[in-house]
Amino acid sequence: MVDADHSGPVLLTRRxxxxxxxxxxxxRQPVVLLLGPVGAGKSHALTEIADHLGWGVVHARFxxxxxxxxxxxxxxRLAYNLSRKWRxxxxxxxxxxxxxxxxxxxxxxxxxxxxxxxxxxRLLVEFKRSRWPGxxxxxxxxxxxxAARAVPAPFGDAFAAEVxxxxxxxxxxxxxxxxxxxxxxxxxxGDALDALVDLNWLARGREPDPDGVTAWLTEAFLAxxxxxxxxxxxxxxxxxxxxxxxxxxxxxxxxxxLLDDVDHAGGLAFLKALTAAREAFRxxxxxxxxxxxxxxxxxxxxxxxxxxxxxxRAWRPPWQPAGPAARVVPSCRDASYDDWAEHPEHARPSGYxxxxxxxxxxxxVAGLLGEHVPRATAAFVHRASGGLPKAVKQxxxxxxxxxxxxxxxxxxxxxxxxPWRTWLSELKLSTVDTDALVxxxxxxxxxxxxxxxxxxxxxxxxxxxxxxxxRASLWVSAPGTGGGTPDHVTLHPWPAGNLVxxxxxxxxxxxxxxxAQFAALRDAPGSDDVRRAYCLLALGEFADVVDLFxxxxxxxxxREWVDRLTVVxxxxxxxxxxxxxxxxxxxxxxxxxTRKPEGRTEIRNNLAxxxxxxxxxxxxxxxxGPDQNQDIGTALTALSSKSQRADTKALxxxxxxxxxxxxx
Numbered sequence: 001m002v003d004a005d006h007s008g009p010v011l012l013t014r015r016x017x018x019x020x021x022x023x024x025x026x027x028r029q030p031v032v033l034l035l036g037p038v039g040a041g042k043s044h045a046l047t048e049i050a051d052h053l054g055w056g057v058v059h060a061r062f063x064x065x066x067x068x069x070x071x072x073x074x075x076x077r078l079a080y081n082l083s084r085k086w087r088x089x090x091x092x093x094x095x096x097x098x099x100x101x102x103x104x105x106x107x108x109x110x111x112x113x114x115x116x117x118x119x120x121x122r123l124l125v126e127f128k129r130s131r132w133p134g135x136x137x138x139x140x141x142x143x144x145x146x147a148a149r150a151v152p153a154p155f156g157d158a159f160a161a162e163v164x165x166x167x168x169x170x171x172x173x174x175x176x177x178x179x180x181x182x183x184x185x186x187x188x189x190g191d192a193l194d195a196l197v198d199l200n201w202l203a204r205g206r207e208p209d210p211d212g213v214t215a216w217l218t219e220a221f222l223a224x225x226x227x228x229x230x231x232x233x234x235x236x237x238x239x240x241x242x243x244x245x246x247x248x249x250x251x252x253x254x255x256x257x258l259l260d261d262v263d264h265a266g267g268l269a270f271l272k273a274l275t276a277a278r279e280a281f282r283x284x285x286x287x288x289x290x291x292x293x294x295x296x297x298x299x300x301x302x303x304x305x306x307x308x309x310x311x312x313r314a315w316r317p318p319w320q321p322a323g324p325a326a327r328v329v330p331s332c333r334d335a336s337y338d339d340w341a342e343h344p345e346h347a348r349p350s351g352y353x354x355x356x357x358x359x360x361x362x363x364x365v366a367g368l369l370g371e372h373v374p375r376a377t378a379a380f381v382h383r384a385s386g387g388l389p390k391a392v393k394q395x396x397x398x399x400x401x402x403x404x405x406x407x408x409x410x411x412x413x414x415x416x417x418x419p420w421r422t423w424l425s426e427l428k429l430s431t432v433d434t435d436a437l438v439x440x441x442x443x444x445x446x447x448x449x450x451x452x453x454x455x456x457x458x459x460x461x462x463x464x465x466x467x468x469x470x471r472a473s474l475w476v477s478a479p480g481t482g483g484g485t486p487d488h489v490t491l492h493p494w495p496a497g498n499l500v501x502x503x504x505x506x507x508x509x510x511x512x513x514x515x516a517q518f519a520a521l522r523d524a525p526g527s528d529d530v531r532r533a534y535c536l537l538a539l540g541e542f543a544d545v546v547d548l549f550x551x552x553x554x555x556x557x558x559r560e561w562v563d564r565l566t567v568v569x570x571x572x573x574x575x576x577x578x579x580x581x582x583x584x585x586x587x588x589x590x591x592x593x594t595r596k597p598e599g600r601t602e603i604r605n606n607l608a609x610x611x612x613x614x615x616x617x618x619x620x621x622x623x624x625g626p627d628q629n630q631d632i633g634t635a636l637t638a639l640s641s642k643s644q645r646a647d648t649k650a651l652x653x654x655x656x657x658x659x660x661x662x663x664x
Contacts, residue, residue, distance in 0.1 A: 008332025008358045009034060009045040009297070010052045015336050017057065017243035019229075019254045019293050026229070028282075028291035029254060030340050030350075031271060033262070033311075034299045035318070035329070036357035037474040037492065038428050039390025042299035045357060046258045049297060055087045056241065058232075059256040064267035071214045071273040074266070075221045076101070078257060080162035082225075083169050091169060092228040096220040098166045102127065103196035104213060110205045117193045120200070127167055218277040222292050225255060229293040244336075254295040263302035271298065272306050275351045304472045307352060314343075314350035319449075319476035319489050329354045359387025368392050376623070377404045379661075380411065383620045386493035394423060406625025407581035412501075414577040417510075420502040427495055429473065431465040439511050440466045441499035442521040446534065447567050448487045449476060460520060470495070488567065493620040500572035501621060514574050515539060530564050537615060538571040542588050543595035546608050553603060558643065558650040569614035569664050581616050581628060588612035603642050610635035618664045633659035 006014070012032070019026050036042050046061065053059045060081035062074055069077075079094040086092075106123055108116040203213045229252070243253060262271055278292065303317055311317075316325045326347045330339060332355050340353040360368070366378035368389065377399065385391035398419060404411060412419060417438075425434050432440075443449070443463045449470075470476050470491065478489045490496075504514045522535030529548060537545045545568065552561060575584050592608040593600070613631035617624050636655035640648040657663035 006052070007045065007048050010048050012332045012335050012355065013049050013052070013256070013295070013297060014242060015244040016295050017253045017256070018337075019252045021249050021251055026226075026254070026291040026293040027337075028341070029293070029295045030353035031275060031296040031298060032335075033307075033352055033354040034297060034332070034357055035303065035354055035474055036299070036301065037388070038301055038426075039388050040301075040357050040359075040474075041389040042301065042357060043260050044389070046260055046297070046299060049256075050258060053256060057253050057256055058082060058086055058089070058092070059258065061258040061260070063260040064264040064270075065261040067266070068264070069266045069270075071266075071270045072217050074270045075217055076162050076166075079221060079224075080165060082255065083166060089232050092224075092232070093169045093173065094166055094221065094224040095170045095173060095227075097217065097224050098163070098170050099124070099196065100199060100217055100220045101163055101166070103199045104203045104217075106200055108197065108200050108204070110201050113194075113197055116197045116200065120193060120196055127171065214273050215277060215280070218273045219280065222274075222277055222281065222294070225294050226292050229255060252293075254293045256295045256297065259296060259298035261301070262298040263300040263304060267298065267300075268306045271296075275307075275310075278351060301474065302472055303354075303474060310350060311352055311354060314348040314352070315354050317471070318356060318474060319471045319478055321478040321487055321489060329356055331356045331358050333358060360385075360389060360392065361387065365392050369396050374404065376406065376625070380404050380623050383493070383624065384412075384497060386620070388492070388494050390426075391423075391494045394419075394426075404623050405580075406623055407627065409575075409580060409584075409619070409622045410577045411623060412621055415505055417502050417505055417507070420498040420505070424495065424498045424502060427473075427475075429466075429469055431469045432462045435511060436462045437466060438499060438502045438506065439517065441503040441514075442517045442535075442538070442572075443467070443524075444470060445491050445496040445499055445572060446521060446531075447490050447570065448531065449489055449491070460517075490570075496572075497620045500574075504572070504574040530567055533564075533568045534571045537568055537611075538573065540574065542608075542611070543592045546592050546604070546611055549611065550604055550607055553607070553639070554644060558645060558647045562650050562654050565610075565614070566664050569611065570618045571615065573615060573619055575616070581622065581625075584616055585612050585631070588616075603639060606635045606638040606642070610639065614664050624661060629659055629661045632663070 016029070016032070034042060034045060043063075050059065050061060060078045062077055062081075075097070079097055083092050083094060102123065103120060106120055108119055110116070199213065199216050202209050202216065241253070259267060259270070261267060274296070281292075303311070312325065314325060315327050315329050316323050318329050326344050335353070335355045343349050360382070362375075362378055362382045365382045365385070365387065366373050366375070369378060369381060369392070381392055381395045381399070385395055398412065402411075421434060421438065424437060429437060437444070440460060440463050443460060444466055449467050475492045475495055476489050477492070491499075500514075503517065506513070518535050518538045522532055522539070524531075527535075529552075533545050533548050549561070549565065549568075552564070556564075579587075589608050589612050592604075592612075596604070609631060613628055613635065616622065617628040617632065633655045636651050636658060640651035640655065643651065654663055
């Protein structure tokens with residue numbers, strides 16, 4: 001298949017599937033964190049990956065939404081799912097891990113080592129003799145009951161459900177289990193029974209150590225993964241393979257674990273245990289075989305949790321224009337193994353590989369909307385939703401079969417707080433209620449998100465917590481280049497459009513008004529010409545903004561001038577929704593002529609046309625058509641011809657983008 005047939009997450013997984021040439025040590029694998037806000041399609045991405053892996057790659061999946069499982073509970077369920085029968089392969093056996101589970105659940109005295117070793121030996125023999133699943137049930141019930149008293153309850157639940165099957169897979173080898181276990185680092189200090197008794201005492205002794213038990217079992221799980229992969233590492237001749245195989249030789253694939261919603265408490269705890277076990281193995285073994293053949297692809301709707309400090313030191317957060325970490329979080333389609341492994345000089349290495357889930361493009365949006373959808377409708381939904389799959393579905397229900405007319409501004413309604421306020425409540429932002437979020441709209445949608453942590457506070461309630469949560473929830477991003485302000489970041493079009501639309505149509509007495517809040521943002525500490533122009537345009541002070549850009553047109557390099565213009569024309573507008581583009585465009589240009597009728601130049605005339613057309617067209621909830629593109633491109637071309645500066649290429653390039661509907 002060609003790359004265009006696959007989503008970004010599938011492409012990334014293909015690049016990371018290659019484990020190496022058969023018989024050679026595996027390379028170290030990352031924990032991929034697939035990042036995206038609510039509704040970005042993270043769970044769907046894992047489903048696509050699983051479908052693509054099919055039977056050709058050993059894999060398992062776990063979802064942390066709902067229950068709050070312990071790391072051991074997750075390990076049991078993963079071992080159970082990985083142990084199923086795979087086509088053209090032997091069945092995996094989690095020998096060390098399962099025997100360790102038996103040791104944890106055994107009823108021992110925890111005071112007499114010799115007696116406890118004998119008790120444990122007899123228990124292993126009894127499991128070996130129990131050839132049929134039914135005969136294992138009483139033994140497993142005893143183990144589950146005692147294990148539940150030693151570790152969190154979910155462990156006991158998983159024990160009773162999955163451990164019988166795990167025991168069945170290793171039962172034929174229980175006779176040689178103690179000899180085999182000596183290959184595991186945890187057993188090298190003494191005989192295997194001694195180590196298993198130590199584990200039992202760690203779980204059930206006078207001073208239980210749940211974290212120690214978790215570390216023990218996690219290392220046993222990874223040791224079994226390495227052993228099973230070696231035993232099952234013959235070239236996969238019968239499996240479908242389109243991985244990124246750099247050497248074009250017979251090779252083996254990594255095993256894959258797919259984890260959904262790891263930003264929940266259980267997911268954070270599991271990743272912490274997994275990465276700690278990998279690091280402990282690396283410290284003990286140096287560069288010799290430091291990798292395990294397990295690729296972890298996890299989804300997260302947060303830049304948060306117990307791995308925050310680890311990520312912040314190695315990777316620049318998506319909303320941070322600059323910072324001490326040199327590495328920028330890539331998109332799925334741009335990510336690769338080398339990008340993760342070959343970190344830049346002075347950049348901190350990391351076991352995590354955060355990548356961003358790409359938004360849908362216009363063709364993918366059209367696919368969600370259904371067959372025969374007009375291109376104008378798909379283009380409008382793409383702009384309004386910012387390519388967010390959940391928003392696309394919401395807009396599809398709202399639009400129905402209604403036609404989308406070029407230049408229309410009333411597609412989603414003309415008055416009242418809905419549907420915008422309703423959609424805001426579905427973003428699952430927990431810091432404040434929806435009314436407080438709407439009140440803070442100007443500060444949350446500003447392209448610099450006042451205040452950044454290092455700036456002074458704005459005298460507005462809830463602004464700090466709201467901005468913090470918007471960043472952590474991955475609704476905020478920093479542009480790669482340009483920006484017009486040194487701290488330029490932007491809020492996703494979907495929440496941004498809903499916030500300002502709800503505020504502009506808020507009823508009387510329901511809270512601070514749109515005009516009052518944008519005036520407060522205009523007067524916030526640290527304001528400069530670009531920030532003031534942004535707020536003035538949002539307030540409808542159109543001629544004042546034309547004044548500013550006319551003054552700077554001959555003075556500033558045109559690239560910088562265009563960057564500033566790009567920021568300003570994305571200011572929200574509270575213009576009437578029942579008036580279309582053509583009418584409002586004419587009114588704005590006429591207002592500038594009325595404000596300054598004398599001494600007008602061609603530069604002033606074209607600036608007024610450019611600002612009016614660009615501002616109205618940048619509104620993501622307005623329908624953009626060919627007329628807007630023509631007006632913007634023509635005005636930029638005219639300005640280029642009148643400029644006295646030598647760097648007009650920036651104007652010409654921007655005009656080219658505008659004619660194609662790609663700017664602003």
